[in-house]
Amino acid sequence: MSVEFWTYLFVGVTFAAYIYIGYSARVRDTKGFYVAGQGVPAVANGAATAADWMSAASFISMAGLISFMGYDGAMYLMGWTGGYVLLTLLLAPYLRKFGKYTVPDFVGDRYYSQAARTVAAIAAIFVSFTYVAGQMRGVGIVFSRFLGLSITGGVIVGMVIVAFFAVLGGMKGITWTQVAQYSVLIVAYMVPSIALAVVLTGNPIPQLAITFSDFVPKLDQLQMDLGLGAYTLSNRGMIDILAITLALMAGTAGLPHVIVRFYTVPSVRAARYSGGWALVFIGLLYTTAPALAVFAKFNLIETLHGKTIEEVHQLSWVNSWETTGLLGFDDKNGDGIVEVAKGDANEIKIDRDIIVLSTPEVAGLAAPIVGLVAAGGLAAALSTAAGLLLVISSSLSHDIYYRVLKPNAPESERLLVGRIVILGAILVAGYFGINPPGFVAEVVAFAFGLACASFFPLILLGIFDKRINHHGAIAGLIVGLGFTAIMILLMRSQKLLGTPEPILPSFMGISAQGIGTVGMILNFIVTYTVSHLTEAPPQEIQDMVESVRVPRGAGAAVEH
Amino acid sequence: MTDEQRDAAQAYWKENIRLITILLIIWAVVSYGCGIILAPALNNLSVGQIPMGFWFAQQGSMYIFIILIFVYATQMDKIDKKYDVHE
Numbered sequence: 001m002s003v004e005f006w007t008y009l010f011v012g013v014t015f016a017a018y019i020y021i022g023y024s025a026r027v028r029d030t031k032g033f034y035v036a037g038q039g040v041p042a043v044a045n046g047a048a049t050a051a052d053w054m055s056a057a058s059f060i061s062m063a064g065l066i067s068f069m070g071y072d073g074a075m076y077l078m079g080w081t082g083g084y085v086l087l088t089l090l091l092a093p094y095l096r097k098f099g100k101y102t103v104p105d106f107v108g109d110r111y112y113s114q115a116a117r118t119v120a121a122i123a124a125i126f127v128s129f130t131y132v133a134g135q136m137r138g139v140g141i142v143f144s145r146f147l148g149l150s151i152t153g154g155v156i157v158g159m160v161i162v163a164f165f166a167v168l169g170g171m172k173g174i175t176w177t178q179v180a181q182y183s184v185l186i187v188a189y190m191v192p193s194i195a196l197a198v199v200l201t202g203n204p205i206p207q208l209a210i211t212f213s214d215f216v217p218k219l220d221q222l223q224m225d226l227g228l229g230a231y232t233l234s235n236r237g238m239i240d241i242l243a244i245t246l247a248l249m250a251g252t253a254g255l256p257h258v259i260v261r262f263y264t265v266p267s268v269r270a271a272r273y274s275g276g277w278a279l280v281f282i283g284l285l286y287t288t289a290p291a292l293a294v295f296a297k298f299n300l301i302e303t304l305h306g307k308t309i310e311e312v313h314q315l316s317w318v319n320s321w322e323t324t325g326l327l328g329f330d331d332k333n334g335d336g337i338v339e340v341a342k343g344d345a346n347e348i349k350i351d352r353d354i355i356v357l358s359t360p361e362v363a364g365l366a367a368p369i370v371g372l373v374a375a376g377g378l379a380a381a382l383s384t385a386a387g388l389l390l391v392i393s394s395s396l397s398h399d400i401y402y403r404v405l406k407p408n409a410p411e412s413e414r415l416l417v418g419r420i421v422i423l424g425a426i427l428v429a430g431y432f433g434i435n436p437p438g439f440v441a442e443v444v445a446f447a448f449g450l451a452c453a454s455f456f457p458l459i460l461l462g463i464f465d466k467r468i469n470h471h472g473a474i475a476g477l478i479v480g481l482g483f484t485a486i487m488i489l490l491m492r493s494q495k496l497l498g499t500p501e502p503i504l505p506s507f508m509g510i511s512a513q514g515i516g517t518v519g520m521i522l523n524f525i526v527t528y529t530v531s532h533l534t535e536a537p538p539q540e541i542q543d544m545v546e547s548v549r550v551p552r553g554a555g556a557a558v559e560h
Numbered sequence: 561m562t563d564e565q566r567d568a569a570q571a572y573w574k575e576n577i578r579l580i581t582i583l584l585i586i587w588a589v590v591s592y593g594c595g596i597i598l599a600p601a602l603n604n605l606s607v608g609q610i611p612m613g614f615w616f617a618q619q620g621s622m623y624i625f626i627i628l629i630f631v632y633a634t635q636m637d638k639i640d641k642k643y644d645v646h647e
Contacts, residue, residue, distance in 0.1 A: 066618075071599075071614055071617060071618075073618065074595060074596075074614075074617030074618050077617070077618055077621075077622065078591045078595055078617065078621050078622070081621075081622045081625050082587065082591050082621070082625055084625065084629065085583075085584070085587050085625050085628055085629060088629045088632065088633075089580050089583060089584065089628075089629070089632055090580070093636075207619065208608075210610070210619075211607060211608035211609065211610055211615070211619065212608040212609060213609065214609050216609060216610045216611070216614070217609055232603065232610075232611050232613075232614040233600075233603075234599075238596065238597065241596055242592060242596055242597075245591065245592070245596065246592075267647045268647060269633070269636075269637065269640070269646070269647060272629075272632060272633040272636060273630075273633045275629050275633075276626065276629035276630045276633055279625060279626050279629055280626055283622050283623070283625070283626055286622055287619055287622050287623070290618040290619065546569065549569070549572075549573055549576075550569060550572070550645045551640055551645055551646060551647050552645045552646065552647055553647075554647060
């Protein structure tokens with residue numbers, strides 16, 4: 001049986017399952033549509049959060065990214081997992097007690113301000129759209145690479161599937177398909193990783209195989225011999241690593257599509273446990289990725305470096321990846337031998353996506369596993385896209401249409417608007433997937449920077465300091481968001497403004513990815529100071545803060 | 561709310577803050593401390609065959625994060641029951 005056969009089989013079976021689950025979980029009211037009726041068990045919500053969180057990039061590109069960054073890859077690993085500690089200890093249980101449907105709901109009610117609600121809704125839409133474009137692109141790439149479909153065709157198939165379960169089932173449909181998608185993506189990630197660990201070390205658990213085998217010291221030595229610098233040492237300034245890690249942690253905790261998942265569980269207690277389960281499920285992939293990174297890098301250098309061009313072309317996987325353009329050789333010094341070296345002298349071009357995608361073949365696994373990996377990549381991309389589309393839909397239809405523009409809209413109309421908006425969002429996301437704007441990668445720094453400098457301090461202070469009022473919140477929001485946005489524009493001006501050089505290379509040694517940390521600190525200072533210099537918030541707001549701090553009573557969520 | 565209830569609510573919130581503070585200190589020490597600032601020094605020691613600073617940065621910190629969340633959830637169950645605010 002060919003690779004294509006297995007890929008069609010796995011993709012076909014998993015897609016049929018998503019459609020079936022989406023159809024069974026269809027909803028009739030806005031509570032089901034926005035927060036899955038608040039009846040999702042903690043473990044299931046953990047799995048759904050993990051699928052929601054881990055995108056096509058986590059699945060396909062992260063191990064490769066770490067492989068090429070070495071130690072510095074840790075800022076992504078720690079940043080994207082440590083955020084769940086902040087989320088579970090500082091935000092999720094209280095937002096669940098608050099019990100309404102969206103992040104802008106909390107912001108608007110806590111700061112008794114329609115302006116704050118609108119700004120929060122717009123920020124949520126912006127953050128989610130920057131993310132979702134990349135997901136639809138990921139769907140298209142997986143289809144084109146594994147099934148020979150055009151990227152456009154792949155994006156359209158992906159749009160139809162997401163539209164089916166998201167429009168029909170809303171959050172409920174999305175949640176249960178995400179649970180299924182998590183299972184598919186983790187099996188697809190672990191099977192080849194375990195196989196590779198067994199082939200290379202004899203130990204089936206990748207996390208232990210990496211710790212107790214000598215691959216890390218061997219890779220360190222190999223890299224130093226080639227003049228690349230030790231794998232386990234940093235190439236960046238420490239202040240930048242600290243700032244980026246904190247920005248990713250606070251950004252993760254502040255991302256609306258992650259926060260909203262914690263509104264779907266039945267109780268405050270379930271919200272706490274579900275944060276733990278989410279991190280168990282995410283950690284399984286995130287602790288495997290660094291092992292895969294080391295094994296694959298060592299294996300690639302060992303297999304290819306110093307061989308003649310004829311020798312490398314005898315390997316079948318080399319030929320198949322060379323035709324995709326992800327692997328390439330350029331014998332610059334004309335000696336007939338391919339060599340890994342620093343900078344321009346390097347003769348082997350390896351795309352970082354190859355690390356995960358080629359693992360099954362490099363480990364000598366059969367065609368079915370390759371098909372499984374394709375299904376896993378699609379599961380990762382579709383689950384994240386669906387979660388983001390729901391945030392876009394709820395921000396527009398619930399926060400802006402219902403809460404700001406037409407507060408007396410009946411239930412049936414709100415549900416209909418929610419469905420129309422999610423369909424519209426899918427079309428827009430699909431368009432960006434087919435015609436990606438050149439600055440997508442640049443804009444991701446924006447998404448985390450924004451979430452870190454706006455939502456995180458806004459929600460945190462709203463819960464932990466009763467004295468914070470709407471003057472402080474709005475001032476902090478303007479300063480935090482304004483500073484972060486301007487700094488990213490200046491540092492990424494080559495792509496965003498078209499200047500020949502970045503207008504500002506860094507801010508006190510902190511790069512664009514980490515600048516959200518400074519924005520967040522400014523937001524905290526301004527919000528706190530302005531609030532304490534102006535009048536206290538009204539008594540009913542202070543009472544509301546008192547009530548979100550206590551778990552009892554969350555079962556009967558407030559309907560409004 | 562009576563004065564007694566108000567005092568109980570304040571004591572409950574204090575215990576919650578205390579637990580969060582302890583756990584977040586550990587969170588910061590393992591990630592920003594062992595994983596970043598102290599990593600070059602810790603690299604002189606090792607976990608298995610991996611330099612210890614590198615291990616904290618790419619493995620250990622993530623395991624500890626998971627433990628911290630479950631410790632929080634189980635301890636809060638106890639505190640909720642103690643102050644009779646559980647669901």
